[in-house]
Amino acid sequence: MKIYAYKGKSNLCGERIRLARAKNRITQSDLAARMQVAGITLERDSISRIEIGTRFVTDYELKVFAEVLGVSMEWLTEENETL
Numbered sequence: 001m002k003i004y005a006y007k008g009k010s011n012l013c014g015e016r017i018r019l020a021r022a023k024n025r026i027t028q029s030d031l032a033a034r035m036q037v038a039g040i041t042l043e044r045d046s047i048s049r050i051e052i053g054t055r056f057v058t059d060y061e062l063k064v065f066a067e068v069l070g071v072s073m074e075w076l077t078e079e080n081e082t083l
Helices: 014-023 028-037 044-052 059-069 073-077
Strands: none
Touching: 014 028, 014 044, 014 059, 014 073, 028 044, 028 059, 059 073
16 A cells, blocks of 8 residues: 655644634544544544544545534645634
8 A cells, every 4th residue: 555645744634623623622532432423433542643644534534524523524625724
C-alpha cells in the first residue's frame, strides 16, 4: 500500500474535526464514544492522531464524523478555517 500525504498530513479533515468538536464542547473521549455508538470503533488516541493529521480517515469514518458532529462531509474537507 502506498502512503500518501497532502501538505504533510495524512488527512484533510483533522483540523475541521477539532474545530467542530470544540464548537460542540465535547472531549476527544466523548467523540470516540459517540463514534462507537454510531458503529465506528475508535479510541481517544485515534481521535487525537486524526486531529493532528497523522492518521488516515476512511470515507465511512468521514461520513459518521459528519453525522456525529452535525456538519457536512464537504465542510470537513475544506481547507479554510471558518466554521
